[in-house]
Amino acid sequence: MRLNRLLLTFLLAASFGHAPAFAADGEAPKPKVFVVSTLYKKHETTPSYDLPTLRALIERLDPDVFVLDVTPTELRERTVWPGKVEYVQVVFPMIDARGATAYASEPAEPLFAELSGPSTAAHVALEKERPAVRAALRDLDAATYAALAVHWRTPEAVHDALTDRVVGANRDLKNRLVGPVAETNQRRWNEHHAQRLLEAAARHPGQRIVMLVGIESRYEVMRLLADASGIELVDVADWPAAAP
Template identity: 50%
Template sequence: MMAAASAAATQALANPPGDVFVISTLYARHRTVPAYGLAALQRLIDAVKPEVLVLDVTPTELRDRKVWPGKVEYTEVIFPYLDATGAPAFGSEPDGALFTELTGAAGQAYKAFGERNPAGAKALDELKQATYRAMAAGWASAADVNSAKTDQLVAAMRELEEGLVGGAAARVQQQWDQHHADRLRDVVRAHPGKRVLMLVGIESRHRVLRNLQSAGEVRIVDTEAWLRRAGL
C-alpha cells in the first residue's frame, strides 16, 4: 500500500493537475517519421494522462468524428483514445462561417501567389518538403519534434512563406493560430485545476505558444524538457 501511495505521489509531482501541455502533430507525416509515428504519439498521450483535451479540429468535426483525410492521428489514435477514456475534448479550429471565411481567403491568397509567381510557388513547395525531410532526419524522439529548435525552424519557414504569399495569408494564419490559443484559454478557465493537453499542427505550435505566453494566464509545461525527463 505504501509503495502504491509513493508511486501515485511521484506521478502527481511529475504531472501535477492544472498544467497545460501544447504538443505538435504531424498529420500524414506521422506515417513517415519514425521518431514520431502514431505509436509514439499514443505513448506521449498515455504519459501525459490528460484530464481534458483541446484538438485542432472544428467542433463539428469533433462531434461527427469526420476530419480532413490527412489528419491520420485523429482516426488512428485520438478518437479511439477519447472513446476508451471518456475524456472531455474540445475543438479549437474555427467553425462555420469563420472557417469558410478564413479558408477561402487563404485559398485565394495561395492561388494568386501561384499565378503571379509560379517559379516562387514551386521553389517554396520544394523548400518546405526539403525542410521537413531534414528535420525528420534529425529527430530521434518526440522531444525533438516538440523542441525549441524545431519551433524556431518552423517559425522561420512560416515567416518566409507568409512573406512570399502575401499579407492576406499572414493575417489568416495569425487569426487561425490566435483562435487556437483563445479556445485553449476558454477550456482552461472552464476546467480549473485540470491537466489539459492541446494537440495542434506543427506549423501553428510556435505562434500558439507565443500567444499564450504573452497573455500569461495559462501554466504551460516546458514540453521538451518534460518529454526528455519522461524518456519520450
C-alpha cells in the same frame, strides 16, 4: 467580487464533472497545459514521430481534457480532413476510451470560411501567377521536413526550440511570399486556437490539458499562451525533467 469569481469557477468546473480542489489561498489551482505538435500525414513517413509514438506521448502526459485543431462539427461527427490521419487513428479513439472531455479549437462557420477562403485563394493565385515561386516553396518545405526528421530522435525534439525556430521561419517565409492575407489569417487562426485553450482551461481548474495543433501553428500558439496567467504552461520538450 472575488468570492463570486471563485464560486463561478467552481460551478463551471462542477458542471463539466471536474470540481476543483482549492489551493491554500482559496484560489483554484491552475490547469497544467501541454501543447503537442501533430504532423498530419507526415506521421506516416517520420519514424521517430509516427502514430504509435504520438499515442505513447499523449498517454505519458495523461490528460483529463483535450483541445484539438478540428472544427466543432468534426469533433462531434468524428470526421476530419483526410490529411489529419492522427485524429481518426489515434486521438478520437483515445478520447472515447478515456471518456475524456474534448474541445475543438478550429473555428466554426462562418469564421472558418472567412479565414481559410482568402488564404486558399492567395495560394492558388501564387501558383498561377508565380509558379516558380510556388515550386521553390514546395522544395523548401520538403527539404525542411527532411532535415527535421533527422534531428527528431525523440518526441521531445519535435517540440524543442530549434524545431520551433526552423518551422517558424519556414512558415513565416511562406506566408510572406503568399501575401498579407496569408500572414493576417494565419495569425488570426492561431489566436483562435489559443483563445479556445484558455476558455477550456477556465472550465477545468487543476486538470491536465493536452492541446493538439499542427506543427506549423504550435510555435505561435506557445508564444500566445506564454504570458497567460490562468494556466501552467509546460513545454513538452522539457517534460521529462518536469515530470510528474
